[in-house]
Amino acid sequence: MEDAERGQDRPPGGTKGTRTLLVLGAAGALLTGCASMPTRGEIRPVEASQGVDSQVRVFGVPPADKANPADIVEGFLEAMTSDDPQLETARKYLTPEAAEKWKPGSAVTVLSAGLDRLPVQGEKDPDGPRWKITGKKLATVDERSAYQPETGGGRYEEYLQLVQVNKQWRIATPPSSLVLSESDFQRIYKPVNKYYFAGNSLVADPVYVRQRSDPESRMDPTTQTVQSLLAGPSKWLGPVVSTSFPTGTGLREGTKSLSYDGQNTLRVPLNGNGANVAQPQCQKMATQLLYTVRDLTGSRLDRVELLRPDGKSLLCGVNQPATTAFVSRTPVPEHQYYVDKDSKLVRMVLSVNAEEQQDKPEPAPGPLATAADFKVGSAAVTYDEKRAAVVSGDGHGLYVVTLATAGPMPQPLMTSKSGKLTPPSWDAHGDLWIADLDPQTQGLWRIPGGTGTPQKVDVAGLDGKITGLKASSDGVRLALLVEKEGGRKNLYTGRIERPEGKGDSSPVSVRELRPAAPQMAEVTAMSWAPRGRLLVVGRESGGVDQARYMLADGSMVAASLPGATGLSAIAAAEDESKPVVAYSGEDGIVWLPPGAQWRTVAAGGKAPVYPG
Known part of the structure; x- marks a missing residue:
């Protein structure tokens, strides 16, 4: 059973779809997996342009049997806004080859409003119809999760080529990135600061990570944020900051999720590239992690400890007071x-x-x-x-x-x-x-x-x-x-x-x-x-x-x-x-x-x- 289904009653060739989401009321409960319907709460339609509460979970609807090209395009674009990090439902609208190669998570295009979609007229393609999707660009989020506003008032434009696979229409050329309206982007993603060094000062480097947890695909916010920190600073900030992590440092192979113990300590297992460092460098690495994850979680995190690939401690865990040895703080104004x-x-x-x-x-x-x-x-x-x-x-x-x-x-x-x-x-x-x-x-x-x-x-x-x-x-x-x-x-x-x-x-x-x-x-x-x-x-x-x-x-x-x-x-x-x-x-x-x-x-x- 889907968490929330999206219906559409838009005629083919229209420019704006109408979404129907199941929004749960005062109790704040959410429909998940095959959970039963709650006995309390209001069910009401929500227009896409109104913005959606970040507590609402949205999942796409798979393509119907023998769906026409207009329905396939509409269903795919709606499924792209799903809370499913792997976009499995959206992939069902693609050809098998396109679904395997499609990597929308590497970048996000943010539009000021929704997408316009129109069939390309006067064109006879032997494989099937093409649809043009357009919108006004607001920003992009690059492969390092960094947000970059659009400065030239540019337009987004791509074409979706449809073909038939086993007598079912499917999309052979999906968009090169994930494409979201501003309201959908704010619902799905949240801002967090990564921290890097400029001398002895820690510099905040803002990035965006998905809000939803998906431990099987390492998509919980904490793991995403740590991976982004290890990957290095944003391109814009990179020339003036440095990281303490050696080149190639990543999470230990097989790490699916990071979690806290009962003492609010986060243990981070690293691969071999980050395991052989001297103590001062190791503690600066832990300091970057502590500030970064605390920014994501608030004050819940008290300590960070780094682990070798074999699970043994690198003996360089830090807590908030210990970081003063590595971080110069701005004096509290008197x-x-x-x-x-x-x-x-x-x-x-x-x-x-x-x-x-x-x-x-x-x-x-x-x-x-x-x-x-x-x-x-x-x-x-x-x-x-x-x-x-x-x-x-x-x-x-x-x-x-x-x-x-x-x-x-x-x-x-x-x-x-x-x-x-x-x-x-x-x-x-x-x-x-x-x-x-x-x-x-x-x-x-x-x-x-x-x-x-x-x-x-x-x-x-x-x-x-x-x-x-x-x-x-x-x-x-x-x-x-x-x-x-x-x-x-x-x-x-x-x-x-x-x-x-x-x-x-x-x-x-x-x-x-x-x-x-x-x-x-x-x-x-x-x-x-x-x-x-x-x-x-x-x-x-x-x-x-x-x-x-x-x-x-x-x-x-x-x-x-x-x-x-x-x-x-x-x-x-x-x-x-x-x-x-x-x-x-x-x-x-x-x-x-x-x-x-x-x-x-x-x-x-x-x-x-x-x-x-």
């Missing part, structure tokens, strides 16, 4: 900073309980506290909170000051003739980033160590003016707000490439810009957020302003911030227990503590930032 109504940089001590925050700002110490006539326009504070980079209120000068000792204001490190310097940003290497919109000096600039001579940075593929930027805490990615003709601002992420072994003063470049919020018609503000995400303020086409979390690969995460309208600046800390802070033109500085509502903390304040 303060949140903003510019007050008098154009002074101030800070507030962050309480352990954000709801009990006293909201008592104090002047940022050092030269800024005694420079009575100096007005601050924007600022950035180093992660250790020992220095601040400030742009003067008129936008002409960039200054770096100490927050530890008093003294006179230093000379500016950089000036803009037309007063159009963007707010600055520090990275994990201690380098300072800023953009200038002055026509004569326009572009992206980096100041090594925050003390050297400003260096202009080449940004490959930049089309527009950089009006805002933020370096990620791992130091390998840069988020850029880019204004194009017409004044609209869009968000991109670029990869920061540093020449190896040539010192901090060597020129760096930003490569492979990719859209970070392609669903947004315009982006107003952004900030990096925990686990390699972005917190983006903007609006979709025809929509209203909103703030929501996005993965750095440009795919959208469902979480959005409630009531986030009228915001023109936003900041999030790497520590998820700290409140989101934002600037509202009506209210000034507002906070959103975890699990609470927005509240005003500084009327008249602006330019909120966390260290970084």
Whole structure:
């Protein structure tokens, strides 16, 4: 018995099918295998375009005897959206040879809506009819499970050739990849971060894995994620990160599923390529696994242990506290900073309980506290909170000051003739980033160590003016707000490439810009957020302003911030227990503590930032 059957009453040649799914009600039970029908719950039709609850299991319907070509095409396309990882039902619509060779799991094409399908008219093929399937491309997911947004508004187009096999119509040329609408993709797949090293920093590399478990084919999410981690980083991130796993490392032959023991320990059996490593390298391997699987499962995992092919331990298991020997962590911020109504940089001590925050700002110490006539326009504070980079209120000068000792204001490190310097940003290497919109000096600039001579940075593929930027805490990615003709601002992420072994003063470049919020018609503000995400303020086409979390690969995460309208600046800390802070033109500085509502903390304040 099928978990959920899909009916179709679409006439041949139509463009959109109607699916019927069995959706179970309040008890949340699911039809599985040959389970009996539940006695409670509602059965109702669900249109494909509405999106389907990820708890609903969907399986295709095999081809009927003597089905006509239109029914074969329709049934196959519906079966492709099945929750069966091996797509066994979909293969029944193919010729035996095509079914054997078809490997749709190697890539996924994501469409903004469903597929259009039409028979090719005016063509007489001796083998049988052909059908053209088309759609608007939203993204692709490659063989390493990495998501890549479609930037050119491209169209998907392929042809299905039908032939007769034992007097039954079958498809001889299936699509080269799995093809899903956005709603089906979100139902079947879930995002998870793999982790790789950049120096001693762990860098989140987002990928998508199937949500359903199928131990017989290694398709449970944990095993998929571990396999993806062992296969190496995504192509986009690969040039700036490294893995501790030796080339060719994989799971031990015959491993079908990974599971936890009673102490929340995950034991991972490796093949011979990963078994002969020194202890420090082995522990870094276990650290990558621990962070990766914890991202998938939450806090359920306490320890990872690696095993040899013979089942013996490699003696390099790690738990969360032990990883501090290999991973440099971003310091937990002690303060949140903003510019007050008098154009002074101030800070507030962050309480352990954000709801009990006293909201008592104090002047940022050092030269800024005694420079009575100096007005601050924007600022950035180093992660250790020992220095601040400030742009003067008129936008002409960039200054770096100490927050530890008093003294006179230093000379500016950089000036803009037309007063159009963007707010600055520090990275994990201690380098300072800023953009200038002055026509004569326009572009992206980096100041090594925050003390050297400003260096202009080449940004490959930049089309527009950089009006805002933020370096990620791992130091390998840069988020850029880019204004194009017409004044609209869009968000991109670029990869920061540093020449190896040539010192901090060597020129760096930003490569492979990719859209970070392609669903947004315009982006107003952004900030990096925990686990390699972005917190983006903007609006979709025809929509209203909103703030929501996005993965750095440009795919959208469902979480959005409630009531986030009228915001023109936003900041999030790497520590998820700290409140989101934002600037509202009506209210000034507002906070959103975890699990609470927005509240005003500084009327008249602006330019909120966390260290970084």
